[in-house]
Amino acid sequence: xxxxxxxxxxxxxxxxxxxxxxxxxxxxxxxxxxxxxxxxxxxxxxxxxxxxxxxxxxxxxxxxxxxxxxxxxxxxxxxxxxxxxxxxxxxxxxxxxxxxxxxxxxxxxxxxxxxxxxxxxxxxxxxxxxxxxxxxxxxxxxxxxxxxxxxxxxxxxxxxxxxxxxxxxxxxxxxxxxxxxxxxxxxxxxxxxxxxxxxxxxxxxxxxxxxxxxxxxxxxxxxxxxxxxxxxxxxxxxxxxxxxxxxxxxxxxxxxxxxxxxxxxxxxxxxxxxxxxxxxxxxxxxxxxxxxxxxxxxxxxxxxxxxxxxxxxxxxxxxxxxxxxx
Amino acid sequence: xxxxxxxxxxxxxxxxxxxxxxxxxxxxxxxxxxxxxxxxxxxxxxxxxxxxxxxxxxxxxxxxxxxxxxxxxxxxxxxxxxxxxxxxxxxxxxxxxxxxxxxxxxxxxxxxxxxxxxxxxxxxxxxxxxxxxxxxxxxxxxxxxxxxxxxxxxxxxxxxxxxxxxxxxxxxxxxxxxxxxxxxxxxxxxxxxxxxxxxxxxxxxxxxxxxxxxxxxxxxxxxxxxxxxxxxxxxxxxxxxxxxxxxxxxxxxxxxxxxxxxxxxxxxxxxxxxxxxxxxxxxxxxxxxxxxxxxxxxxxxxxxxxxxxxxxxxxxxxxxxxxxxxxxxxxxxxxxxxxxxxxxxxxxxxxxxxxxxxxxxxxxxxxxxxxxxxxxxxxxxxxxxxxxxxxxxxxxxxxxxxxxxxxxxxxxxxxxxxxxxxxxxxxxxxxxxxxxxxxxxxxxxxxxxxxxxxxxxxxxxxxxxxxxxxxxxxxxxxxxxxxxxxxxxxxxxxxxxxxxxxxxxxxxxxxxxxxxxxxxxxxxxxxxxxxxxxxxxxxxxxxxxxxxxxxxxxxxxxx
Numbered sequence: 001x002x003x004x005x006x007x008x009x010x011x012x013x014x015x016x017x018x019x020x021x022x023x024x025x026x027x028x029x030x031x032x033x034x035x036x037x038x039x040x041x042x043x044x045x046x047x048x049x050x051x052x053x054x055x056x057x058x059x060x061x062x063x064x065x066x067x068x069x070x071x072x073x074x075x076x077x078x079x080x081x082x083x084x085x086x087x088x089x090x091x092x093x094x095x096x097x098x099x100x101x102x103x104x105x106x107x108x109x110x111x112x113x114x115x116x117x118x119x120x121x122x123x124x125x126x127x128x129x130x131x132x133x134x135x136x137x138x139x140x141x142x143x144x145x146x147x148x149x150x151x152x153x154x155x156x157x158x159x160x161x162x163x164x165x166x167x168x169x170x171x172x173x174x175x176x177x178x179x180x181x182x183x184x185x186x187x188x189x190x191x192x193x194x195x196x197x198x199x200x201x202x203x204x205x206x207x208x209x210x211x212x213x214x215x216x217x218x219x220x221x222x223x224x225x226x227x228x229x230x231x232x233x234x235x236x237x238x239x240x241x242x243x244x245x246x247x248x249x250x251x252x253x254x255x256x257x258x259x260x261x262x263x264x265x266x267x268x269x270x271x272x273x274x275x276x277x278x279x280x281x282x283x284x285x286x287x288x289x290x291x292x293x294x295x296x297x298x299x300x301x302x303x304x305x306x307x308x309x310x311x312x313x314x315x316x317x318x319x320x321x322x323x324x325x326x
Numbered sequence: 327x328x329x330x331x332x333x334x335x336x337x338x339x340x341x342x343x344x345x346x347x348x349x350x351x352x353x354x355x356x357x358x359x360x361x362x363x364x365x366x367x368x369x370x371x372x373x374x375x376x377x378x379x380x381x382x383x384x385x386x387x388x389x390x391x392x393x394x395x396x397x398x399x400x401x402x403x404x405x406x407x408x409x410x411x412x413x414x415x416x417x418x419x420x421x422x423x424x425x426x427x428x429x430x431x432x433x434x435x436x437x438x439x440x441x442x443x444x445x446x447x448x449x450x451x452x453x454x455x456x457x458x459x460x461x462x463x464x465x466x467x468x469x470x471x472x473x474x475x476x477x478x479x480x481x482x483x484x485x486x487x488x489x490x491x492x493x494x495x496x497x498x499x500x501x502x503x504x505x506x507x508x509x510x511x512x513x514x515x516x517x518x519x520x521x522x523x524x525x526x527x528x529x530x531x532x533x534x535x536x537x538x539x540x541x542x543x544x545x546x547x548x549x550x551x552x553x554x555x556x557x558x559x560x561x562x563x564x565x566x567x568x569x570x571x572x573x574x575x576x577x578x579x580x581x582x583x584x585x586x587x588x589x590x591x592x593x594x595x596x597x598x599x600x601x602x603x604x605x606x607x608x609x610x611x612x613x614x615x616x617x618x619x620x621x622x623x624x625x626x627x628x629x630x631x632x633x634x635x636x637x638x639x640x641x642x643x644x645x646x647x648x649x650x651x652x653x654x655x656x657x658x659x660x661x662x663x664x665x666x667x668x669x670x671x672x673x674x675x676x677x678x679x680x681x682x683x684x685x686x687x688x689x690x691x692x693x694x695x696x697x698x699x700x701x702x703x704x705x706x707x708x709x710x711x712x713x714x715x716x717x718x719x720x721x722x723x724x725x726x727x728x729x730x731x732x733x734x735x736x737x738x739x740x741x742x743x744x745x746x747x748x749x750x751x752x753x754x755x756x757x758x759x760x761x762x763x764x765x766x767x768x769x770x771x772x773x774x775x776x777x778x779x780x781x782x783x784x785x786x787x788x789x790x791x792x793x794x795x796x797x798x799x800x801x802x803x804x805x806x807x808x809x810x811x812x813x814x815x816x817x818x819x820x821x822x823x824x825x826x827x828x829x830x831x832x833x834x835x836x837x838x839x840x841x842x843x844x845x846x847x848x849x850x851x852x853x854x855x856x857x858x859x860x861x862x863x864x865x866x867x868x869x870x871x872x873x874x875x876x877x878x879x880x881x882x883x884x885x
Binding site: 019023031033037040052057084091155176181 | 689
């Protein structure tokens with residue numbers, strides 16, 4: 001565990017100690033180099049100060065051994081920095097399987113957050129300690145960035161893309177989160193607070209949901225009918241479009257023979273721009289919903305499709321060629 | 327006033343030189359003399375430095391309090407955007423190459439002018455035209471996209487005058503391309519007899535490397551900003567996802583130029599430092615070929631690191647790994663330079679003259695700037711410090727601590743050559759120290775702010791960040807004094823300074839073998855070079871001792 005230095009912010013996630021240790025390592029190497037060079041300059045500056053007006057220096061043109069030394073040693077240290085940094089980053093970019101998924105939508109200049117049970121928050125995020133939390137990030141307009149200094153994590157929120165970030169909160173408390181990608185006029189006030197709670201407190205908080213909150217699965221199911229998705233995507237596989245039962249996280253075979261994993265990004269693309277990836281055996285009949293759905297509606301539809309994971313996959317007319325992992 | 331040996335001798339200005347050979351505004355606006363064009367650039371980049379400096383001053387005053395009372399959020403966003411655009415595109419990029427490079431490269435290689443004198447003048451007009459568009463944007467609504475112009479904010483959502491600004495930067499790009507092309511051709515074809523590649527001053531090597539970036543990189547930024555402008559004007563979907571575009575594509579294109587652009591700023595400053603250090607240590611530079619090669623290595627590898635600005639955009643993990651590794655690779659040639667400069671001081675005959683103070687200050691600040699670059703290239707750390715004040719501090723250490731210190735140091739070093747006059751040495755040393763102290767006080771606290779989590783481009787901030795922000799603003803006021811002093815005494819010295827003579831330091835380069843100020847055609851007779859660079863032992867014409875007493879003892883590291 002990293003000792004808390006005065007200029008380190010709170011350490012409240014699994015990543016905080018590892019990022020701080022990395023920081024300490026880089027500071028030590030940098031201070032070492034700076035002291036070495038600065039001391040050499042200061043000593044030479046005074047020791048070899050010009051003694052008489054027309055004195056010249058002792059010519060020295062170079063030394064291959066020295067050049068090799070100061071190429072190899074910094075290169076090895078740089079490699080160490082790279083490798084250690086890569087280990088932390090790869091861990092950060094690959095969320096574990098058992099995550100609690102929370103949807104985060106950024107728009108100029110607020111954050112709309114939805115808990116798995118549908119409870120909504122604005123500029124507030126409640127999370128339990130000890131659980132792996134995955135945030136699924138979407139933007140309604142420009143690029144934003146979700147940044148929690150106490151967790152040492154951030155990720156850009158890019159329109160047209162889904163990005164995800166994960167962390168495991170370790171210390172109850174209230175911590176700032178910021179938008180850290182410049183997004184226009186009120187960029188600086190587009191932030192809020194993360195509340196880290198004990199799991200029991202979190203469960204109690206979650207159940208204290210107000211009546212206005214709609215479970216995203218329910219909202220998604222309603223949209224699925226309203227937008228006439230249900231007329232073609234029949235669950236039993238007899239419709240003009242593939243059944244979506246079990247499709248989430250499964251492998252889908254496409255018309256061009258390739259396969260794709262039906263993750264959030266694939267589902268999003270297939271709603272907004274269906275001809276991009278046509279499922280094998282089907283015609284490109286579906287209209288594009290680009291510009292007709294909000295990011296929230298897309299997330300609701302995705303949540304609904306995700307809820308169909310456990311539904312029986314029909315023998316024919318299935319969208320999925322290999323059922324999902326979960 | 328000056329402690330340099332030859333200043334005590336009384337020198338006369340040459341009767342005719344490039345400044346007085348012709349008179350009148352036309353003789354300046356239609357000049358094809360590289361030295362006069364250098365001075366045209368000097369005046370123009372100083373103007374933009376002032377403009378950018380005023381914006382910076384307002385930013386720092388605004389950030390004195392967490393709530394930020396001075397200006398509205400819209401205005402604040404415009405201030406930091408216009409500060410960045412003015413400083414980067416219209417001051418830093420042209421500063422050393424277009425002012426000192428233009429003035430010195432023909433003199434240093436023993437040529438009468440650059441290869442294409444008329445194109446050289448054209449490049450200045452192109453720069454001024456681009457500058458006018460950008461000033462028009464500043465004056466009519468301002469610009470609030472950030473100097474990075476990230477889409478779709480710039481191409482769709484911003485309500486500010488984006489279009490004239492991107493047109494201005496597009497136009498200005500051609501000025502860089504023309505200058506780069508001119509330098510490459512000049513260095514290849516116009517070297518004086520005996521001026522072989524490995525006798526070239528390292529300043530010229532640095533500019534050769536910079537010119538490569540000018541030529542290869544600038545077209546990319548030009549077309550990128552043009553595409554953003556077209557998307558804004560005609561709703562063509564290049565970057566806006568609502569029109570089928572990809573906002574991340576913009577960032578790839580933007581940084582493909584804008585990362586190498588950092589090397590456009592720093593390489594010429596490294597070239598300046600490589601001239602100053604041997605001159606004021608009076609000995610050949612240590613590891614000449616390593617310093618020369620490292621400039622080229624930086625220019626080449628610098629093209630393969632751009633996506634390290636994008637580790638958190640959702641780019642693939644493999645891309646991030648590759649770009650992180652390549653970014654560490656580009657640090658090695660920079661480190662090589664620092665070690666060689668430091669070694670050059672060993673057993674030198676070191677003076678405390680102002681250019682030397684700037685050069686040593688450069689090493690210190692560049693060291694911090696470069697080392698903190700390793701922090702940002704470190705994938706695991708970038709997750710936390712990306713887009714915070716840590717980044718702001720880092721690139722100011724490189725661009726201001728590095729490039730501007732190099733530029734101001736270079737101006738002092740060659741001022742006697744440019745004007746024929748010496749500046750007041752004592753005042754200049756004080757200004758150098760003031761600049762160094764003010765700079766560190768301004769920007770060091772920002773590293774701490776960044777690690778504590780303060781994001782950049784914030785017009786207000788949580789109260790716990792106030793102390794460090796106040797320190798930074800206090801430092802900025804000292805820094806401002808450090809810039810005003812040289813502007814005042816350098817201007818003063820043009821009229822009242824002591825006459826410098828052809829080679830006041832004395833230095834070994836060809837530019838010091840002609841009068842100060844030089845004649846219009848640079849040299850009365852084409853010089854022939856028969857000495858190695860920075861050689862003090864075999865140069866009786868410099869009027870110095872030809873041997874250091876220490877030379878009698880076997881010197882370690884001497885080959």
